[in-house]
Amino acid sequence: MRAKIVYFALAAVLAVYFVLVGSRGVMLIEQGTVITVAFGLAVLVLPFIGAWFLYQTTKFARDANRLARELEAEGGLPIDELERTPGGRIDRDSADAVFAKRRSETERAPGDWRSWFRLAVAYHDARDTPRARKAMQRAIALHDGKAVRADAV
Numbered sequence: 001m002r003a004k005i006v007y008f009a010l011a012a013v014l015a016v017y018f019v020l021v022g023s024r025g026v027m028l029i030e031q032g033t034v035i036t037v038a039f040g041l042a043v044l045v046l047p048f049i050g051a052w053f054l055y056q057t058t059k060f061a062r063d064a065n066r067l068a069r070e071l072e073a074e075g076g077l078p079i080d081e082l083e084r085t086p087g088g089r090i091d092r093d094s095a096d097a098v099f100a101k102r103r104s105e106t107e108r109a110p111g112d113w114r115s116w117f118r119l120a121v122a123y124h125d126a127r128d129t130p131r132a133r134k135a136m137q138r139a140i141a142l143h144d145g146k147a148v149r150a151d152a153v
Contacts, residue, residue: 007061014054018047060133063140067117070143078102078118082125095126113142 021043028040071077083094102122106115116139123132 011054011058014050018050022047060137060140063144064120064136067113067136067139067143071114071117074114076114076118078121090125092126095122098122099126111142113139116142 025040025043025046028036028043031037031040068077081094082098083091085091099119099122102115102119106112106119109115116135120132120135120139123129123135
């Protein structure tokens with residue numbers, strides 16, 4: 001719950017920032033010189049890029065949570081079998097062992113979104129965020145019946 005509150009607070013701050021940047025872009029355009037109009041148009045692009053990024057991130061998180069709820073209802077969420085350091089951090093060797101197990105599970109069933117979801121969690125636990133995101137995107141695409149590139153992850 002705390003993560004959701006932080007996310008929505010940061011999204012709200014970002015939205016305010018988009019409005020401020022957009023207003024500066026309009027002010028530059030209103031100056032009327034060639035340079036200020038060019039800068040104003042360039043500045044106006046930034047809020048659109050930021051809004052697109054915020055939308056894509058929100059959609060990804062919503063889709064991943066939807067899959068997690070469905071997998072939990074099936075009783076298929078990965079069990080936390082990771083060893084932890086005294087400080088509570090995940091032990092790297094333990095994460096690598098679980099990752100190898102999840103990878104072999106995914107290789108045996110490459111068309112199963114559940115195995116890709118569990119692989120994404122293993123990537124995340126192994127601190128490989130880019131691959132975790134790609135594996136989760138693949139799980140979402142498989143779940144939703146979308147075409148998946150063969151070279152993904």
